[in-house]
Amino acid sequence: MRRNIATGSAWEGVVGYSRAVRVGDQVHVAGTTAIRDGRVVGPGDAYTQARVALEIVVEALAACGATPADVVRTRMFVTDIRDWEAVGRAHGEVFATVRPASTMVQVSALIDPDLLVEIEADAVVGSPSGSGSGPGSPEVTPP
Template sequence: MMKAINLSDRPAPEVYSHAVEATGIGRILFVSGQVGVAADGSVASDVAGQAQQAAANLDAVLAEAGMSNANIAKCTIFLTDEANLGPFMQAAAGALPSPPPATTLVIVKALADPRLLVEIEAIAVG
């Protein structure tokens, strides 16, 4: 079971939790960074398309392990351009469970392929 923990002296964030407590853990799944590359090798040219594909790829890995995004306790997001933050947030809305997992978002210089604009990695428990 997972429980979101947020600081009581400030409003709870909408898109992440300050912490997530996981109890009764039977398994921990460490998911490598998922990017916006489709099964056919195509890559969307914009961050919204890549964010949606990266989230779909993450969901597919979780499903392969018998889990869903409801099992995500911690998520790390890498963006290559801070200007993409708004479009990423709009595209990723609804892709993560409620309450949202503990999340870190980092702006990085580049990812493994110059076409890539976003990468999402996760730790899931179940």
């Protein structure tokens, strides 16, 4: 069974997408940026934007019955690769013990020139995760 999660953004209908989609035990969270209440949070600050984007990702996961511990892959898109450390630090604060497969690439632009970071996530609900040192899922605190 397919479950679409919407945020109510006007763009969802225009573009035809969902914030997240759950099919079976798989959850896919769409590219997520630091936009809250129609405005960019943290213009000029890649770390803050990554943290806010990750908060939104965690909220979408929760709406699908998943947690950060279920995440198996993330993709981070940055407009300036020199921000890799700040974005990576924010990512590590959420996923340090989960350690999903992850990619970070530089892109020429995002939908708004004030946006510096966009993050996607894929999860498998109930998947054992962690550092490989023991069974079960680690506890992960959302941002």
